[in-house]
Amino acid sequence: MTRALMLLIVAAAASSAAGSSPCNEALWSAYNKLAGLETCILQHKLDVDKYVSNVQCYKLPQDAATCDPLIYNYYKCAWKSNGVLKPDNTVDDVAFQKILLQNKCSKDTNFAKAYPTCKSSTMKYLNAMQFILCLDKAVP
Secondary structure: OHHHHHHHHHHHHHOOOOOOOHHHHHHHHHHHHHOOOHHHHHHOHHHHHHHHHOHHHHOOOOOHHHHHHHHHHHHHHHHHHOOOEOOOOOEOHHHHHHHHOOOOOOOOHHHHHHHHHHHHHHOOOOOHHHHHHHHHHHOO
């Protein structure tokens, strides 16, 4: 199970080009902190198993309508474990920038333009992979 989730991480990270900006590198570093958290995997084992066994969830692009609800509890745990989830189960934008991105995107205009759209289109179920992939497209 963990291996399958790690394969998803590798596939997603492979989409990020070599020689990327500090912001882009920070995005993938943040994703690595959100994906594969053993505590969250064990806590949400049934959901993660359903997610990794569904072909719609391990191909890119994912079928969000099918996959996002399956992985929601895992990602909620992951965002919370990293200290960026607010009590209303939404991501704290300031904490995300400071803690996970280490402020490496704070001056990136492409990031600033893409962030609201990416957040609103991918974060209903806190899907970090879709969120980072969306930002990755905007940030070289």
